[in-house]
Amino acid sequence: MTRDFSSLHHQSLTQLRAALDTKKISALELAEYFLVRAETNTDLNAFLHIDRDLTLAEARAADAQIASGNITALTGIPIAHKDIFVTQQWRTTAGSRMLENYVSPFDATVVEKLKTAGMVCLGKLNCDEFAMGSSNENSAFGAVKNPWDRSRIPGGSSGGSAAAVAAGLAPAATGTDTGGSLRQPAAMCGITAIKPTYGTVSRYGMVAFASSLDQGGPMAKSAEDCALLLDAMIGFDAKDSTSVATLDKYKTPISARLLTAFALTSRADASVSRPLAGVRIGVPQEFFGEGLSSEIAQAVDAALAEFEKLGAVRVEISLPRTSLSIPVYYVIAPAEASSNLSRFDGVRYGHRAAEYKNLADMIGKSRAEGLGAEVKRRILVGAYVLSHGYYDAYYLQAQKVRRLISQDFQEAFKKCDFIMGPVAPTTAWKMGEKSNDPVAMYLEDIYTLGVSLAGLPGMSVPCGFGHNGMPIGLQIMGNYFEEARMLAAAHQYQLATDWHTRSPEAFQ
Amino acid sequence: MSLISDDIHRLAKLARIDITPAETARMLKELNNIFSMVETLQAVDTAGLEPLCHPIAIVQKMQLRLRADVVTEVEHREANMVNAPQQENGLFLVPKVLE
Numbered sequence: 001m002t003r004d005f006s007s008l009h010h011q012s013l014t015q016l017r018a019a020l021d022t023k024k025i026s027a028l029e030l031a032e033y034f035l036v037r038a039e040t041n042t043d044l045n046a047f048l049h050i051d052r053d054l055t056l057a058e059a060r061a062a063d064a065q066i067a068s069g070n071i072t073a074l075t076g077i078p079i080a081h082k083d084i085f086v087t088q089q090w091r092t093t094a095g096s097r098m099l100e101n102y103v104s105p106f107d108a109t110v111v112e113k114l115k116t117a118g119m120v121c122l123g124k125l126n127c128d129e130f131a132m133g134s135s136n137e138n139s140a141f142g143a144v145k146n147p148w149d150r151s152r153i154p155g156g157s158s159g160g161s162a163a164a165v166a167a168g169l170a171p172a173a174t175g176t177d178t179g180g181s182l183r184q185p186a187a188m189c190g191i192t193a194i195k196p197t198y199g200t201v202s203r204y205g206m207v208a209f210a211s212s213l214d215q216g217g218p219m220a221k222s223a224e225d226c227a228l229l230l231d232a233m234i235g236f237d238a239k240d241s242t243s244v245a246t247l248d249k250y251k252t253p254i255s256a257r258l259l260t261a262f263a264l265t266s267r268a269d270a271s272v273s274r275p276l277a278g279v280r281i282g283v284p285q286e287f288f289g290e291g292l293s294s295e296i297a298q299a300v301d302a303a304l305a306e307f308e309k310l311g312a313v314r315v316e317i318s319l320p321r322t323s324l325s326i327p328v329y330y331v332i333a334p335a336e337a338s339s340n341l342s343r344f345d346g347v348r349y350g351h352r353a354a355e356y357k358n359l360a361d362m363i364g365k366s367r368a369e370g371l372g373a374e375v376k377r378r379i380l381v382g383a384y385v386l387s388h389g390y391y392d393a394y395y396l397q398a399q400k401v402r403r404l405i406s407q408d409f410q411e412a413f414k415k416c417d418f419i420m421g422p423v424a425p426t427t428a429w430k431m432g433e434k435s436n437d438p439v440a441m442y443l444e445d446i447y448t449l450g451v452s453l454a455g456l457p458g459m460s461v462p463c464g465f466g467h468n469g470m471p472i473g474l475q476i477m478g479n480y481f482e483e484a485r486m487l488a489a490a491h492q493y494q495l496a497t498d499w500h501t502r503s504p505e506a507f508q
Numbered sequence: 509m510s511l512i513s514d515d516i517h518r519l520a521k522l523a524r525i526d527i528t529p530a531e532t533a534r535m536l537k538e539l540n541n542i543f544s545m546v547e548t549l550q551a552v553d554t555a556g557l558e559p560l561c562h563p564i565a566i567v568q569k570m571q572l573r574l575r576a577d578v579v580t581e582v583e584h585r586e587a588n589m590v591n592a593p594q595q596e597n598g599l600f601l602v603p604k605v606l607e
Contacts, residue, residue, distance in 0.1 A: 101591075103590060198562075198563045198564060199562075199564055212562065238575065241573065242562060242570075244564060324549065326545065327545055327546040327548050328549065330542060330545070338523060342524075347592075348589075349591035349593075350591070358603050358604075359602055359605055361603075362602070364525060364526040365526050367524055368526040368527065371525065376527075377535065377538055377539070379525065380520065380523055380535060380539060381542055381543075383522045383523045384511075384515075384519055384539070393550070394546065394549070396559050397550070397554060399559030399561060400552075400560070401554060403559065403560035404552070410567070438538055438542065439538075439545050454563055454566065455563025455566075480564065480567055
């Protein structure tokens with residue numbers, strides 16, 4: 001007899017937990033349910049690798065854990081990983097021909113931690129090649145479609161992750177963010193994601209793009225779900241040289257503090273209806289200038305008004321070097337990429353050309369065949385800014401301006417608890433619309449790059465829709481290690497609004 | 509500043525990526541567009557500023573950790589070589605380097 005689980009795919013992780021705990025469904029049935037959804041919605045091109053035997057084996061192990069009573073909040077709940085995280089059993093391509101058949105000898109720390117927490121892996125998700133892109137059109141395995149409108153991009157680079165969660169092909173996903181790759185696709189697909197403080201989630205086993213910027217994080221339907229996932233992902237890792245030591249701030253689970261994070265400061269005027277009383281929200285004027293679509297400005301303004309209803313107050317702030325974050329990022333990220341991607345030489349792993357005259361010819365041809373246009377472009381930019389005679393003028397200058405940008409944020413946080421603004425200047429654009437103009441695509445990253453350069457936590461929360469029916473995201477930026485309070489504030493917003501509960505019509 | 513085709517060839521060589529004449533022409537145009545966008549950096553006064561490498565260094569002292577100099581890895585030669593395009597007797601094969 002088959003049981004009816006028809007509406008499970010848009011349930012929260014807490015609801016799925018309850019269904020598992022009350023035996024309404026087993027981990028095996030839940031895994032099967034999402035596998036079928038992933039297998040029957042292949043036109044989105046969100047998944048790159050599904051192996052049902054592997055998934056079902058993990059689900060059976062989770063059911064055994066549940067039977068033994070030794071569980072975490074996430075035991076038996078499925079998750080899919082961005083194909084930037086290496087996995088021992090599923091292939092890892094990083095969206096590149098270079099790694100088309102690569103199988104990692106180890107699991108990324110994030111993958112291992114989520115597995116240890118009892119999560120069941122559904123497979124690997126499409127992304128821009130080596131996470132370089134803002135539209136997911138740079139994947140060697142084809143673009144991902146936006147579930148809200150299949151003629152549009154899902155954002156990038158974690159586009160497969162965002163599309164899978166929005167379409168209910170997975171209840172949660174991992175993603176990575178180097179310049180906005182968690183926040184922008186989350187905004188464009190109408191889901192919630194958080195990029196935590198640089199160094200808090202291990203980079204071990206995350207295929208490297210720009211090491212001083214790369215940061216993994218969760219993508220899900222709500223701040224509450226992201227908090228549960230982040231609790232399981234965060235932690236010091238000796239295998240990541242820039243991992244930040246475990247702080248007292250993370251000793252109590254973030255998910256347990258969603259309703260209490262603001263009770264810590266005694267605020268006389270706080271009440272049940274005004275839980276955020278006195279919380280100062282900095283609104284940077286530079287995020288509302290030329291280039292921002294008016295419907296996004298309106299949606300963000302309405303979200304800020306909602307926060308005011310919850311008791312928060314708006315404070316005008318300035319991040320004067322916002323526009324400089326684009327050139328700084330597009331020097332530093334390509335520089336680090338050109339260095340990191342030098343490992344792909346066709347010797348130890350990855351694509352090797354079929355014919356070659358000598359070693360240099362083999363490497364030159366293998367890289368030419370294995371890497372895509374955007375990746376080559378960034379490697380050449382990186383090679384230039386790191387080369388003799390230009391290093392000081394470009395790379396070092398960019399690192400110095402990076403310091404100024406970070407200082408601007410610290411100045412701003414003297415006046416406010418959070419900074420809020422748009423995630424992206426426009427909603428999801430049509431496929432192909434910007435793919436012939438790299439600089440036009442880079443300019444789309446203007447609101448997310450600053451947080452990345454400063455290593456600050458940033459999140460995206462659904463806050464409305466454009467006239468084209470495409471989702472709009474509100475960006476919440478916090479100071480270092482402030483994830484718990486950011487998620488708590490986002491949770492209060494989501495208790496008062498229902499934008500995060502909307503799902504695309506074709507996937508209800 | 510404007511790059512010329514020779515610069516693209518030099519960069520491609522530095523990056524060990526073979527490029528075709530058609531790619532060179534496209535890359536030249538795109539890189540020049542990128543560098544004209546990046547050019548705005550030159551006008552920023554950064555006198556006396558230290559470069560920021562690790563972002564968290566803005567709020568706390570960061571230094572690279574050293575681990576104890578002991579063996580931590582067991583041998584995984586076979587697993588580590590599974591992805592090698594060509595191998596023999598546990599060695600990676602490459603074209604002859606010395607004649």
